[in-house]
Amino acid sequence: MQINSDLHVHSKYSMATSKSMQSDIMAKESEKKGLDLIATGDALHSKWLGELEDNLTQIDDTGIYQLKDETSNTKFITTTEVEDNQRIHHLILIPSIETAWQMRDEFIVKNMDADGRPKIRMRGTEIMDIARDYNCIIGPAHIFTPWTGIYKSYDRISDCYDNRMADFVELGLSSDTYLADRIDELKNYTFLTNSDSHSPWPHRMGREFNTMEIKNLSFEDVRTSIKDNDIIKNYGFDPRMGKYHETGCIDCYKIFNIHDAQKLNMKCDVCGGVIKKGVKGRIEELATSDVPIHPEDRPEYRYILPLAELLSSIHNKGVMTKYVQSRYERLIELFKTEIDILLNVELDKIEHVDMLLANALKSYRNNTLNVTPGRGGLYGKVVYD
Ligand SMILES: [Zn+2]
Numbered sequence: 614m615q616i617n618s619d620l621h622v623h624s625k626y627s628m629a630t631s632k633s634m635q636s637d638i639m640a641k642e643s644e645k646k647g648l649d650l651i652a653t654g655d656a657l658h659s660k661w662l663g664e665l666e667d668n669l670t671q672i673d674d675t676g677i678y679q680l681k682d683e684t685s686n687t688k689f690i691t692t693t694e695v696e697d698n699q700r701i702h703h704l705i706l707i708p709s710i711e712t713a714w715q716m717r718d719e720f721i722v723k724n725m726d727a728d729g730r731p732k733i734r735m736r737g738t739e740i741m742d743i744a745r746d747y748n749c750i751i752g753p754a755h756i757f758t759p760w761t762g763i764y765k766s767y768d769r770i771s772d773c774y775d776n777r778m779a780d781f782v783e784l785g786l787s788s789d790t791y792l793a794d795r796i797d798e799l800k801n802y803t804f805l806t807n808s809d810s811h812s813p814w815p816h817r818m819g820r821e822f823n824t825m826e827i828k829n830l831s832f833e834d835v836r837t838s839i840k841d842n843d844i845i846k847n848y849g850f851d852p853r854m855g856k857y858h859e860t861g862c863i864d865c866y867k868i869f870n871i872h873d874a875q876k877l878n879m880k881c882d883v884c885g886g887v888i889k890k891g892v893k894g895r896i897e898e899l900a901t902s903d904v905p906i907h908p909e910d911r912p913e914y915r916y917i918l919p920l921a922e923l924l925s926s927i928h929n930k931g932v933m934t935k936y937v938q939s940r941y942e943r944l945i946e947l948f949k950t951e952i953d954i955l956l957n958v959e960l961d962k963i964e965h966v967d968m969l970l971a972n973a974l975k976s977y978r979n980n981t982l983n984v985t986p987g988r989g990g991l992y993g994k995v996v997y998d
């Protein structure tokens with residue numbers, strides 16, 4: 614079967630997260646979104662684990678959980694993100710809540726419950742050792758993020774893990790398959806696209822997600838799906854929208870090639886402002902090819918924007934305004950899930966409800982988005998025809 618999964622989120626016990634990041638709201642909002650399987654997040658935090666035990670029940674012995682009151686069809690998989698002693702983030706999928714309790718004692722940490730995403734005083738490879746001992750699935754999170762992604766410190770993923778391969782890499786909001794597959798070593802990795810959401814609302818949950826082929830809904834079959842790269846499609850942001858995508862001047866926003874910028878000592882030749890290296894610049898440093906070379910089993914990467922954000926940008930109203938939210942609810946009432954609206958519902962049906970939305974969706978679905986890329990701290994912008 615095919616499922617839509619979002620395997621990286623945070624609970625209300627992580628820094629800067631919504632108070633509503635609790636399992637019942639997460640499950641219900643994710644069902645609206647169209648997600649079948651979501652991460653619990655923060656599974657090394659004792660209070661969160663306690664709440665998960667109170668509210669969730671394991672389905673047979675699958676390592677997959679659902680709300681005890683069965684008010685949502687969206688299921689959970691036990692996960693955590695940890696920060697290592699180099700400030701690199703790793704995503705760990707854990708076989709069960711019980712295993713998560715057992716693992717807690719293995720990590721060297723000042724206070725495991727200080728943050729849903731704990732700061733572990735160990736190297737990445739030591740964290741991998743523990744994860745492997747407990748039969749977890751582990752890989753680096755949002756690999757190109759300048760502050761906490763693995764590529765800020767290493768030129769090769771396996772250098773972080775004592776020459777061992779991770780089980781996957783997570784692309785993160787700032788990259789896509791076209792950029793990542795310019796780096797030769799990544800051809801051997803399954804790419805995951807997850808939201809890293811800090812709030813349960815559907816413009817955050819599943820803003821990136823995976824469609825994966827899976828035998829049954831179980832932890833072991835999730836493992837197999839990732840191992841065999843049975844990801845059917847990755848969905849996520851167009852990285853050009855990020856505010857540090859291109860290398861650019863932080864004052865006049867002129868875009869530079871990374872090598873030219875370095876020749877200028879990262880000082881703008883137009884206005885003298887500081888040039889900030891973009892994510893693409895880092896990828897160009899690591900790239901072994903000017904164009905992406907996709908391995909045969911690489912799934913297609915499709916750009917999406919959360920429906921509420923799309924409505925917000927085409928109607929020029931805030932995401933949380935009544936205007937946008939009531940339109941959103943109306944669309945969900947008519948067409949069931951957000952993912953269906955973004956990807957599948959016939960455009961002529963949507964035209965009857967919202968002409969502008971149908972037009973915008975057309976550019977996304979046909980991959981003909983016209984984007985002015987972000988740089989120097991200025992977000993990228995979609996130009997709709
Ligand atoms: Zn992270």
Ligand SMILES: [Zn+2]
Pocket residue numbers: 862863864865866867881882883884885886
């Ligand atoms: Zn400038």
